[in-house]
Amino acid sequence: MPRLLVALSSHGYGHAAQTAPVVNALRARRADVALTLATRLPYDFLAARFAGPFRYLPMDTDVGMVMxxxxxxxxxxxLAAYRSFHRDWSGRVDEAAAAVERDRADAVLANVPYAMLEGAARAGVPAVAMCSLNWADVFAHYAKRAGAGDQAEVRTIHAEIxxxxxxxxxxxxxxPGMPMPDLPRARTIGPVARLGRCDPAGLRARLGLEANVPVVMIAPGGIELRLPVxxxxxxxxxxxxxxxxxxHRPGFTAFESLGLPFVDVLASxxxxxxxxxxGTFAEAACNGVPIVYVRRGDWPEExxxxxxxxKNARSAEIGRDALRHGAFGDEMERLRSLPAPRPPAPTGVDEAVRALLRLLDIR
Structure with missing residues (x-):
C-alpha cells in the first residue's frame, strides 16, 4: 500500500483547498493510497475536504505570515516568527525528516511547507511542491518592505527557504500563480478547483426565498474577517x-446550517x-460565479x-469602506448583468495527479 504524506501550510484554508481536489482525485484513481496530513489546520475542516480516511499529524513545517x-x-x-523558526534550522529539518521516516511515507506532497521538503530529501523520500505561491518570495517581499532585505540574517533565512x-x-x-524565476524546477499546471452542483432553485428552497431573490455568499477565507453586518x-x-x-437578523443565513458542501453553495x-x-477565486471562476473583492494591497500573489x-470571470474590485458598510449591491448587480465568459476548466487536478502517480511510481 503506497503512503503519501501531505504537508499543508496552516496559513488560512487556501493551501488545503488547493490540495484536496488533487488528493481526492488521486485516491479515486488509486483507492489503496494511504494518506497522512501534516498540518495544524482543524481536523474537522480537513475531514470535510479530504475524502476517505487519513492520519492526522498536527505539526508545522513552515511559518506562513502572521495576519x-x-x-x-x-x-x-x-519577520520575528521567521527568525524564531530558523534559529535552529537544521533541527527543524531533522524533525521533518523524522516525521517522514516514522510515517514510512513513499512520497511527500507539500503545499507549501518548505522544511518538509528539505526533510524528505534528508530522509531519501521523493517529494514535490504544489502551490500558487512560495514562502521564499513572500518572505523576501515583506522583508524588503520592512527595510530588512539586506540584513545578513534575513538573507540566510531566504536562502534556506x-x-x-x-x-x-x-x-x-x-x-493563476505568482512567477517563480528562482525555482528552476517550477512547472506551470492548470487551475485546481472543485466543481460544485449548481442548483439555485434548491438553494433558494432551503433558504425559503422567492425565485427572484439573489443569494450572495460572503467568503472571507480561512482567516477571520468579521464584518459589521x-x-x-x-x-x-x-x-x-x-x-x-x-x-441574527433577517436576510442572513449561516452557511453551516444549510447542510451542503461549501462548493455546492458557491456554485448555486x-x-x-x-x-x-x-481557493475562492479559482472556485468562483471555474463555477462561473461573479465575485466582488477587496484588495489586500501588498500581497505579492495578488x-x-x-x-x-x-480574463476568466466576472469580477470587480470594491473598496474597504464598501465592504464594511455592505455598499456593493449595485456592483454585484452590474456583474450579474454581464455576459458570462466560459468558465476555465480545472485541468491542473489531473496534471497534478499524474505527477503524484509518477512520484509514487504507480500507474
Missing part, C-alpha cells in the same frame, strides 16, 4: 455568512464576496490572481 485580519499582514511579527524548495523534484506552479442597509439579496459570525449562488485568495480573474 492581523484576512487582508492585513503583520510584517514585523512575521529557497534551497528547501529546490530540493523538491518539481514545484507544480498552479494557474448588523449595520448594513436592507438589501434585495440574501447573504450566506459563516456561522462563527453569530448573525448568484455572487460571492471575498478577498484575492486562490496581481497574478486579479489579472487572471479579469
Amino acid at each position: 492581523g485580519s484576512a487582508i492585513d499582514v503583520k510584517v514585523r511579527e512575521s 529557497r534551497t528547501a524548495y529546490r530540493a523538491a523534484e518539481a514545484f507544480l506552479r498552479l494557474t 448588523e449595520g448594513w442597509p436592507r438589501a434585495s439579496a440574501h447573504y450566506v455568512v459563516p456561522a462563527s459570525w453569530g448573525v 449562488s448568484d455572487g460571492v464576496v471575498g478577498k484575492p485568495g486562490y 496581481p497574478a490572481l486579479i489579472g487572471w480573474m479579469a
Whole structure:
C-alpha cells in the first residue's frame, strides 16, 4: 500500500483547498493510497475536504505570515516568527525528516511547507511542491518592505527557504500563480478547483426565498474577517455568512446550517464576496460565479490572481469602506448583468495527479 504524506501550510484554508481536489482525485484513481496530513489546520475542516480516511499529524513545517485580519499582514511579527523558526534550522529539518521516516511515507506532497521538503530529501523520500505561491518570495517581499532585505540574517533565512524548495523534484506552479524565476524546477499546471452542483432553485428552497431573490455568499477565507453586518442597509439579496459570525437578523443565513458542501453553495449562488485568495477565486471562476473583492494591497500573489480573474470571470474590485458598510449591491448587480465568459476548466487536478502517480511510481 503506497503512503503519501501531505504537508499543508496552516496559513488560512487556501493551501488545503488547493490540495484536496488533487488528493481526492488521486485516491479515486488509486483507492489503496494511504494518506497522512501534516498540518495544524482543524481536523474537522480537513475531514470535510479530504475524502476517505487519513492520519492526522498536527505539526508545522513552515511559518506562513502572521495576519492581523484576512487582508492585513503583520510584517514585523512575521519577520520575528521567521527568525524564531530558523534559529535552529537544521533541527527543524531533522524533525521533518523524522516525521517522514516514522510515517514510512513513499512520497511527500507539500503545499507549501518548505522544511518538509528539505526533510524528505534528508530522509531519501521523493517529494514535490504544489502551490500558487512560495514562502521564499513572500518572505523576501515583506522583508524588503520592512527595510530588512539586506540584513545578513534575513538573507540566510531566504536562502534556506529557497534551497528547501529546490530540493523538491518539481514545484507544480498552479494557474493563476505568482512567477517563480528562482525555482528552476517550477512547472506551470492548470487551475485546481472543485466543481460544485449548481442548483439555485434548491438553494433558494432551503433558504425559503422567492425565485427572484439573489443569494450572495460572503467568503472571507480561512482567516477571520468579521464584518459589521448588523449595520448594513436592507438589501434585495440574501447573504450566506459563516456561522462563527453569530448573525441574527433577517436576510442572513449561516452557511453551516444549510447542510451542503461549501462548493455546492458557491456554485448555486448568484455572487460571492471575498478577498484575492486562490481557493475562492479559482472556485468562483471555474463555477462561473461573479465575485466582488477587496484588495489586500501588498500581497505579492495578488496581481497574478486579479489579472487572471479579469480574463476568466466576472469580477470587480470594491473598496474597504464598501465592504464594511455592505455598499456593493449595485456592483454585484452590474456583474450579474454581464455576459458570462466560459468558465476555465480545472485541468491542473489531473496534471497534478499524474505527477503524484509518477512520484509514487504507480500507474
